[in-house]
Amino acid sequence: MLIKSAEFVTSNTEVHKLPAPTLPEYAFIGRSNVGKSSLINAMTSRKGLAKTSQKPGKTQLINHFIINGDWYLVDLPGYGFAQTSKKNRVEWERFIRKYLTRRENLQCVFVLIDSRHEPQKIDLDFCYWLGENGLPFMLVFTKADKQSGVKSDQNIAKFRKALLQWFEEVPQYFLTSAETRMGTDTILQTIDEINAN
Ligand code: GTP
Numbered sequence: 769m770l771i772k773s774a775e776f777v778t779s780n781t782e783v784h785k786l787p788a789p790t791l792p793e794y795a796f797i798g799r800s801n802v803g804k805s806s807l808i809n810a811m812t813s814r815k816g817l818a819k820t821s822q823k824p825g826k827t828q829l830i831n832h833f834i835i836n837g838d839w840y841l842v843d844l845p846g847y848g849f850a851q852t853s854k855k856n857r858v859e860w861e862r863f864i865r866k867y868l869t870r871r872e873n874l875q876c877v878f879v880l881i882d883s884r885h886e887p888q889k890i891d892l893d894f895c896y897w898l899g900e901n902g903l904p905f906m907l908v909f910t911k912a913d914k915q916s917g918v919k920s921d922q923n924i925a926k927f928r929k930a931l932l933q934w935f936e937e938v939p940q941y942f943l944t945s946a947e948t949r950m951g952t953d954t955i956l957q958t959i960d961e962i963n964a965n
């Protein structure tokens with residue numbers, strides 16, 4: 769897919785204030801600092817579109833971007849951010865879960881996972897919750913440029929194996945890097961295919 773335009777639309781904490789659900793929508797979610805905002809910028813080739821930071825907890829709102837005037841890409845705040853208060857964490861859960869379960873135009877949730885790490889409980893639990901709620905999702909392993917391909921493949925295999933305890937089939941996955949743009953075209957192609965159906 770060629771990105772002809774990529775524009776910021778709105779930032780929200782309230783599900784009822786989101787843009788009208790008239791276009792297909794894809795959301796990026798995952799641990800704080802996993803690289804959600806960076807990957808959105810790499811996919812769209814717009815450096816400052818989504819705000820990124822070395823410090824976890826940068827994205828705090830539901831951010832909508834409109835791509836080619838025809839679909840929404842959504843940057844969500846990360847989960848598992850240790851420095852946040854319990855109250856904030858509960859608040860995050862409340863509004864993100866509400867967004868994910870009520871957003872009728874949401875086509876697929878992309879769950880971002882750091883390819884450098886062994887499977888983490890928080891990511892597996894989140895996938896389980898998506899499955900329980902019947903939400904279609906795919907896995908996006910990030911930061912592939914930071915270690916060898918062999919290491920990434922081992923971690924991906926372990927993660928997929930861990931999911932097999934709950935799922936009959938493991939979801940589609942991508943190995944990506946915001947640094948080298950590895951995998952970004954494949955994600956866009958997948959979105960294109962879903963949009964065409
Ligand atoms: P929150 O908004 O806090 O949840 O974080 P996020 O998931 O949006 O992460 P963000 O894109 O802000 O990136 C976090 C840090 O990781 C930044 O310092 C990025 O430069 C770095 N980073 C993200 N993706 C990559 C990648 O593919 N390769 C490398 N080397 N660094 C990356």
Ligand code: MG
Pocket residue numbers: 804805806819820826827843844845
């Ligand atoms: Mg972010």
